Amino acid sequence: MSSYRELVTQQPGSNAFLLGNEAIVRGLLEAGVEAASTYPGTPSSEIGDALFEIAEEAGIRFEFSVNEKVAVETAFAASLSGLKSFVFMKHVGLNVASDAVMSIAYTGVGAPMVIMTADDPSMFSSQNEQDNRIYAGLSHLPMVEPSDPQEAKDFLISAFDMSEREKLPVLFRTTTRTSHMRSTVTFGSPRQRTRYEVLNDPGMFVTLPSNSYKFKEKLIERMGKIAAAGYEKVFNSTIVNSGSNTGIVCSGEAYNVISDVLTEIAQPLDILKLGLINPLSEGMIVDFLSTHKTVLVAEEVDPVIESGIRAISQKNGLAVTILGKLDGTFPMSYEMSPSATEKILRKMLHLERNENSEKITLGYSVPPRPPVLCPGCPHRGTYFAVKRAVKMLRIDNPIYSSDIGCYSLGDYEPFKEATVMLSMGSSIGVASGFRGATDRRIISFIGDSTFFHSGIPGLINAVHNRSRILFVIMDNDVTAMTGRQPNPGTPANLMGGLRSISIVDLVKSIGVDFIREIDPYDLRESLAASMEALRHEGVSVIIAKRECAIIRDNRNRKAGISEKYKVNPDKCSGCMNCVTTFSCPAMSISNGKVTIDPALCDGCGVCAQPYVCPFNAIQIDEVSANAA
Amino acid sequence: MQHNIIITGVGGQGVVTLGLIISSAAISFGERAIMSEIHGLAQRGGSVSVDVRIGNYRAPIVPDGKADLIISLEPLEALRAISRAGPSTVVVMGEERLPPVYLGIHRQSYPDLNEIIGVISHKLRLYHLDAMRLAREAGDTRTVNTVMVGYIVGLGLISIPQQIFHREIEKTFAKKYADMNMKAFALGLQTAQKIMATGNDTVEIQHGFG
Structure with a gap:
């Protein structure tokens, strides 16, 4: 795609070489979605970038919400208003949103609603590789998982159909590989949009305990209906290759890896490919288990399908041998590696080792190239100045409480200004918690977007509890690490007339009595402010304000500067x-x-x-x- | 046709675009192609890697040891990618050196280019060129990835005719950059053809053009 606009303008029936995330955007258009919201997070970010560009033309009401929970609440409100709605986030974003999602499972939805989680096995750009398929069991919600861009588009449309019929939000799970894989996708025709009539009687969507007591039973009943409704025909497929004794159950990217490995080792085993992750299709699985002596379950990260299949096997008294992660056949961590999977299958099937797959070793140690702050990045000046201030004031062994964003890279050499970092907004919450527990000085870093996302309660807590912290808010105008999306603090002229929220005013209103705004390009000013702030008793806030260097670079290039x-x-x-x-x-x-x-x-x-x-x-x- | 290609470089060098040109050309030629993009933590300056698989594959990652071709826009990244190479992998390397900040922090200089060339070509077939010089000649340093595509096609490492690439370049780039990229492609192609004509795989010759 040279421009996301082609997702709107290309004719039905035509083909395009799409990223999984782009195919999902096309799926939204074909499904007739009218409302979408997100907080940016890799590997789901391109969906937001595309929608930001095309939403107006496509007639979709789209917003970058302040965090994932508000994004889900926004999509839910659209659903209650009769609009087909979509909310998407990275896997850890669902942790933030889960409080709302768990309740929407109970209330059900108005118009169809799909909640997408983009998981990140092997942690290419995340703090963990949690397997969000477990949220499906936790919430009792249906979950669908595609394996490639074409399926991502088609399953998404079917997920909306399922949500429409069952009045439940449907969870839609991708992984980095499906979201960031490109392959050929055939476009379908966009559906007519419908404004749904949504009943909104008092109490219908209110999770007071007395209501929830009833909602729970209804939810279980709805899920039972879904299990019997024949969705396995839409999302699952049995690929009978040989009528072999051994069969493989898999889903998502694991299916891709298994397919290629079976071709490579010329072993056409039968495959049951699951696209419906919750509820598991018991009838189809029993059929598969009873026609094979051994069934291997191939899936990434946690043994979610495997556990379900073992339960189904036990419940139905089947004699089949089941292999997977729980017996150690497959590892419990990371995405599936094609070469490791080939070794595992060769061993399981008693095949010879493949001598051609030997690796080359050069005996040369290559200097590492970890991710770095860009040339011109304002964070470099901030980290440089704070580190220098700490040295000049002879502060011994401070605790640096850092947060999630480009500035997380301050953990690396030469700055090493991160002692602790957990999750979005945790910098200031953790920093606040050190009060009375240690004599070490506390310095905390957060970006503008992360501050809005979930840093504000931590700051309130720190001020309220009279902590002593230097809290540095690194304000570069955008949510930089995921591709410079706008956030509530982005200057109004960069985000089409939305109202920009002032970080200084916010911080002042909380009662911080030491606030300095610095330009991190001015090292003298930044150093002086950092030293003064470190001498301050109580919470001192430095707002290091300078736009993201990439924005400046792009503007200069256009202007020929x-x-x-x-x-x-x-x-x-x-x-x-x-x-x-x-x-x-x-x-x-x-x-x-x-x-x-x-x-x-x-x-x-x-x-x-x-x-x-x-x-x-x-x-x-x-x-x-x-x-x- | 089956090609397993790993493309590496440093963020900002155009690794993803290089992968897109090759994949799209394969598709235009009637082949199946899939590609995986890994966007790491850094917006610019980190290692970037893209896998392209042409043929009847489903998983977008090239299995260890199975790469037919490693294309690297940067010598250290070429070295890094060798851990995924097999005995028959061919390496095509651009010579633009982008020293990781790690080196400066540890008061080290970038390793000698000839040393890197020696280390790789000791084990694998290696082609390398000063693609940056040709990109400048084409009119924009950002055409460096298109120079590499021309070079690879000229070396006969991809069985897709050059006319298909011409069409893809026109489709991929906006009008004002398409001409520059056409020139970049031609410069890479001609350099490769001269090498093929002399039968000399590697070293020396490439520095002479410009």
């Missing part, structure tokens, strides 16, 4: 202060001196300040006319 800095080799003493303490990706060492790569330098000029280069060797490059 190109400033670059360079190192004057005659002045460079080779002290390496810049590369060892500031560590901009544009800087590197060559022949004992530092050089700046003009292709990477974004012209912020922070490195030219004497704190970074005491020898005044870094200067603006007058002749830097960029080729672009």
